[in-house]
Amino acid sequence: MRANDNWRLPSEEELEIAADWADRLPELTAAERRELESWLAGGPGRAAAFALMRDTRRDTALVEAAERVRAAPRAKRLPRLGLIAAGVALAAGLSGAFLVRPYLTATETPLELTTPLGQRAEHRLSDKSVVSLAADTGVFVRYSHGARDIDLKKGDAMFQVAKDKTRPFNVQAGDTTVTAVGTTFEVERVSDAVQVRVFDGVVRVNRDGAERSVSKGEWLMLVADRAPVQGRLDAESYQAWRSDWLDADAMPLKYVIARLNRYTAQSVSLHDPSLGDLKVTGRFKLDRPAESLTMLAALLDMRADPAGRRVYLTPKRSAKAEPKT
Structure with missing residues (x-):
């Protein structure tokens, strides 16, 4: 033998x-x-x-x-x-x-990538694409012969995609799919919205069968039951993202809070959810949450009241004297 x-x-x-x-x-x-x-x-x-x-x-x-x-x-x-x-x-x-048997259907072992509160991480995938995770973010990676699929479970991630026209790079964020071939872009799940920012190249964004393109220097915000909103990125957006700065320009308070909460174990909350639609303009250092919260409260004339593992923002003008007993 x-x-x-x-x-x-x-x-x-x-x-x-x-x-x-x-x-x-x-x-x-x-x-x-x-x-x-x-x-x-x-x-x-x-x-x-x-x-x-x-x-x-x-x-x-x-x-x-x-x-x-x-x-x-x-x-x-x-x-x-x-x-x-x-x-x-x-x-x-x-x-x-x-x-005779070709290896056309093989898939790589699925990969789960996460970051804890207040920490970032960067991962190089098998095709040389790079995934950068902001704090408190989770993605699920599945590569196959015909596609590169990423499921953004929560948080905010940037993707530097290695070019491969035979395998589209798809990022799923809830009911929104962002597709690229070779580009640099960011997808964020924040409160009730999905935001896409493109720093290089172009991506296709599909939601409920409606598709639109987002090109270099543009952002797109998708909110349930509302028309999509698209605009131009600030020239410093890429570096601001890398260094944990949040530049808010008439940004709803609930989105500022959601981003700030990725950096603090004592999460910021609102007793009155309707306050989440208040517009905020300012520049916040997210990795310094106490400092950012103090600034946010001052801008909105609010108090920051600690209560266990939460901090509640409350308008000062609505404060009432405690009843005497």
Whole structure:
């Protein structure tokens, strides 16, 4: 019996994930290497897949075998992972019939990214796109052969999208979908609204079947049961976002509060929800919440009354004397 008679190729998903690990192996951080070790321990097929992908990168015979597949007529060529697998199979002496199955439907392992109150984070995805999360933000990432899908569960995130016309980059925020191919844009879920800001390129925004384009230097605000509002970004918007500044220009108070609450465990609230529509104009440093709250209360002639884990903003003019007992 030959040594490779019982040899079999690991699953599509194992090969897809292993190929990504092998590509990034020289640049892995200590934390990522621990993550790789944990993944490898999850099943025998994973170690085999990783060994194949790693050896394909450095073994001349395997590379040459893969190149023979690359030289085949166009109709018979396989995508990247299929090409690697084919080269591995040829070098291992497997039957050509084994190579018929292309790796077109493989998906990457879904990824959940979050930030706590008051902290930001930046993540580089497998396609080299970069996701920057503001404080108290959560996204769910799912990549497949045909699409790059992000679900913005809460908060505010900026996306620097690597260009790939074959795989649109879609960000879902409630009932709103923002689609890009290669651009830099921000999507935010704030109170009852979704806001999109585009810093480079153009995106398509779809809500309830109605689609519109938002180009570089523009913003779009979508609020339930209201017509969309679109405008121009301030020249300093990108840097302001990066440095936790909020520039409010007749911004509803409820939106200012929602953004401020991403930076403080003692959340700001209103006894009277109708006050949330008051318009606020000012510049607030969100990562200094106590300072920003003091400024906000002064601008609106309000008191900031602590009550346990909350701080209530109350108009001073509505204050009444406590009844005597």
